[in-house]
């Protein structure tokens with residue numbers, strides 16, 4: 001039985017990676033800790049349950065990483081993908097602190113796979129054995145052994161803040177509303193992507209057709225509350241990580257199994273059976289995160305990736321079987337597209353393909369000529385039946401609108417002063433680092449680094 005009338009040292013809001021890193025760090029620094037997790041126990045752990053790896057800097061080969069990934073390379077990659085839209089001090093702090101993140105995780109029960117080179121990440125991203133769920137189970141076990149208390153089915157509704165100082169939180173837990181007091185608070189409650197109405201405010205009605213890849217519990221309630229109580233915000237509500245996923249995915253929480261990796265070997269058409277972007281622009285790990293937005297900009301936010309039998313075995317299979325037909329016309333009918341228009345689009349594409357040496361692992365010379373939009377690599381005529389198609393929708397991973405934090409992970413208020421006992425970690429502050437764009441593994445790195453800092457600082461505030 002957990003006593004919520006007791007005044008804890010540190011209240012942690014959320015139950016994902018950032019929250020657990022904070023809770024463990026705070027407890028190890030001597031604080032008493034209570035975690036409030038909105039989800040029931042079976043669904044604990046937010047988006048972190050779906051993860052596979054994190055990104056970290058290192059100066060030489062390790063058991064789980066090849067070569068090296070020095071700070072400057074990591075930082076330049078970040079500048080590149082965000083187009084400079086990052087906070088250099090926080091980003092460099094994250095990169096330096098990422099060096100010992102795998103060892104810290106290992107010490108707290110996480111196990112890593114030996115190098116496999118998946119997605120070309122062997123130099124930068126160690127992969128968790130058992131994925132994010134195993135990682136979370138390990139962290140929850142450690143937290144329990146340390147004496148951290150966890151209350152599931154408990155949504156924090158609002159924070160009571162006086163003159164920039166946190167006093168208590170209003171919590172709905174198992175049907176009742178309580179006031180929970182603590183000396184400091186760490187907010188690690190994710191982005192707002194599961195609140196479709198909020199997405200609509202940013203994107204308009206089209207957001208009705210978005211699928212949320214992760215937890216339905218990240219509804220941004222704490223983000224909204226902090227903004228209302230004077231926290232400074234960074235980022236743009238439309239910025240997010242969005243990929244193209246199978247349109248048949250459930251509305252929430254399908255995780256990685258409905259992501260589609262066939263796009264570079266396919267042509268992608270919209271509901272008018274027209275192509276709209278270069279499917280072979282670059283290697284897939286560098287391009288997959290732009291396709292959610294591309295599909296979001298198409299009529300009815302839907303598209304179709306079409307391949308022939310030559311390419312069906314070239315990518316990780318998806319959860320759903322593709323539509324299959326012996327002719328393009330028949331495939332068009334199955335997809336409820338204009339069959340003749342689809343046939344014409346495929347014919348135009350096939351005629352524009354210049355013969356080359358197909359190599360899926362290189363930016364090969366298989367490209368189209370005089371076609372708009374071009375396909376600049378991996379272009380081969382679609383002429384080997386059977387033909388296959390996957391329907392696509394925008395799949396939102398997480399939003400980037402964030403509370404501003406300082407290097408102690410303290411939430412910065414609109415008067416530019418940091419709130420002395422309010423800390424934030426993970427998705428809710430990711431926009432400080434990711435103004436736009438994404439690199440694989442960043443979500444877990446931000447959560448691990450700032451979770452640990454927030455936990456330590458929150459305990460330090462209490463125990464000073």
Ligand SMILES: Cc1cc2nc3c(=O)[nH]c(=O)nc-3n(C[C@H](O)[C@H](O)[C@H](O)COP(=O)(O)OP(=O)(O)OC[C@H]3O[C@@H](n4cnc5c(N)ncnc54)[C@H](O)[C@@H]3O)c2cc1C
Pocket residue numbers: 013014015016017018019036037038039044045046047048049050051052053054055154155156157188189190191213214215217218219220221222254255256397398425426427428440441442443444445447
């Ligand atoms: C399918 C998928 C695959 C991904 N793969 C990777 C990967 O391999 N590597 C990587 O780095 N990133 C990956 N990401 C991104 C990554 O999951 C997140 O960036 C990271 O897990 C965020 O951690 P977090 O602790 O901030 O949030 P979360 O793990 O989402 O945790 C937020 C928690 O807050 C709780 N919560 C929300 N509101 C409240 C409230 N009001 N009161 C109480 N609790 C609340 C939620 O229930 C949840 O437990 C992936 C995401 C998805 C969806």
